[in-house]
Amino acid sequence: MSFSVVHTADLHLDRNFSYLSDDKAYARKEDLLNAFHQIVDFVLENKVDALLISGDTFDKVLPRNPAKVDFVQKIREIKENGTNIFIIGGNHDVPKGSKHGIMAVEILSAAGLANVFGGCDAENVSFKTIVKNNEKLNIHGLSFNPFLLPETVITPKINFQEGYNVLMIHGDLEGINSNEKENMFDNPIKSSFVEQANLDYLALGHYHNFAEKEYDGTIACYSGSSEKMTFNEENDKKCFVHLEIDNSGVDYEKIPLKIRDIKTLNVQVDDSIENIDQMIKNKVSFNNFNPELILRLKLRGNIRYDTYNTLHKAKLYDEYIKNYFWFIIEDELELDNDELNKLDKLDNNPYTLFESRMNEKIEKLYGSDKEKHEKALELGLNVLSQVNEEN
Numbered sequence: 170m171s172f173s174v175v176h177t178a179d180l181h182l183d184r185n186f187s188y189l190s191d192d193k194a195y196a197r198k199e200d201l202l203n204a205f206h207q208i209v210d211f212v213l214e215n216k217v218d219a220l221l222i223s224g225d226t227f228d229k230v231l232p233r234n235p236a237k238v239d240f241v242q243k244i245r246e247i248k249e250n251g252t253n254i255f256i257i258g259g260n261h262d263v264p265k266g267s268k269h270g271i272m273a274v275e276i277l278s279a280a281g282l283a284n285v286f287g288g289c290d291a292e293n294v295s296f297k298t299i300v301k302n303n304e305k306l307n308i309h310g311l312s313f314n315p316f317l318l319p320e321t322v323i324t325p326k327i328n329f330q331e332g333y334n335v336l337m338i339h340g341d342l343e344g345i346n347s348n349e350k351e352n353m354f355d356n357p358i359k360s361s362f363v364e365q366a367n368l369d370y371l372a373l374g375h376y377h378n379f380a381e382k383e384y385d386g387t388i389a390c391y392s393g394s395s396e397k398m399t400f401n402e403e404n405d406k407k408c409f410v411h412l413e414i415d416n417s418g419v420d421y422e423k424i425p426l427k428i429r430d431i432k433t434l435n436v437q438v439d440d441s442i443e444n445i446d447q448m449i450k451n452k453v454s455f456n457n458f459n460p461e462l463i464l465r466l467k468l469r470g471n472i473r474y475d476t477y478n479t480l481h482k483a484k485l486y487d488e489y490i491k492n493y494f495w496f497i498i499e500d501e502l503e504l505d506n507d508e509l510n511k512l513d514k515l516d517n518n519p520y521t522l523f524e525s526r527m528n529e530k531i532e533k534l535y536g537s538d539k540e541k542h543e544k545a546l547e548l549g550l551n552v553l554s555q556v557n558e559e560n
């Protein structure tokens with residue numbers, strides 16, 4: 170007889186996506202809920218014994234009601250279908266001071282729908298046991314501790330129980346992300362702790378990439394986030410983890426999530442290019458238009474000023490935003506030093522530019538409009554002359 174468990178983390182529900190327009194940001198909030206619904210569907214279909222959410226369920230301490238209501242409703246369905254739900258807090262959803270006091274996910278424990286391990290004291294790790302055919306699965310959980318200084322190592326004290334023991338934690342684990350530089354800032358745990366802990370499984374949250382490693386018989390796993398939150402995650406394959414735990418050990422599989430794609434197109438620019446707009450148009454062809462895709466165009470290179478002047482970002486944006494879910498131009502172009510020196514010598518300072526543009530306008534005006542603009546010119550020049558003096 171085995172225990173069937175689903176492990177996920179970093180759902181970041183109600184994230185703001187502030188680089189998007191309001192309607193698109195709301196659509197992305199829906200995306201987050203859709204990813205969560207895919208996990209819910211799997212849990213319902215497979216009648217799993219336990220659902221573990223290892224922190225950052227919500228993106229913030231005070232999420233708004235649509236995400237909260239949707240989340241509670243889905244958790245209730247899971248609970249009524251016979252699954253036990255276990256949740257810890259992550260760095261995004263634990264309160265950092267007394268002002269907010271309590272995590273949003275605690276509404277689930279208040280409603281009797283889930284076990285929320287809200288405590289963050291490593292000396293005092295809570296647990297809950299589920300029993301199936303006389304076998305015991307013990308879930309231990311510790312929320313992220315926001316009051317520790319970065320790099321303060323935590324060593325959870327686990328109250329081991331008869332049966333299987335699983336620990337849920339949100340933070341950095343030593344040695345699991347071999348291809349990235351060692352990151353031991355956020356509630357870090359040493360690999361030696363996992364090697365000696367004698368756990369059956371370590372259900373981690375915090376890293377948005379999937380990662381797993383065996384530490385002397387214990388499988389430690391980051392399920393990764395359920396969505397691509399930032400461009401750093403554009404190459405990830407998002408998933409959640411399905412475990413079977415029995416006396417032969419822990420078997421796990423990654424269950425893929427169907428989510429919106431994010432892509433960066435790198436464009437290298439140099440002075441041999443006559444027209445940057447045209448070059449971009451050639452790169453971003455009609456063939457790869459995709460109304461579901463978030464596309465980022467990254468412009469790089471060291472160029473002259475006149476080459477730079479052939480780039481019209483606002484125009485390109487207007488042209489392409491229709492063809493994608495979202496379109497961003499990230500301009501990392503740099504001007505040649507010689508060119509910058511030339512710019513320094515221009516005598517068009519803000520004061521004279523403002524004065525000449527306003528005078529051009531005033532010439533075409535009459536009546537009260539003219540008076541208003543003359544007043545604006547006077548006030549503006551007064552402010553700009555003060556700025557000039559300060560500099």
Ligand SMILES: [Mn+2]
Pocket residue numbers: 179225259260261374375376
């Ligand atoms: Mn996190």
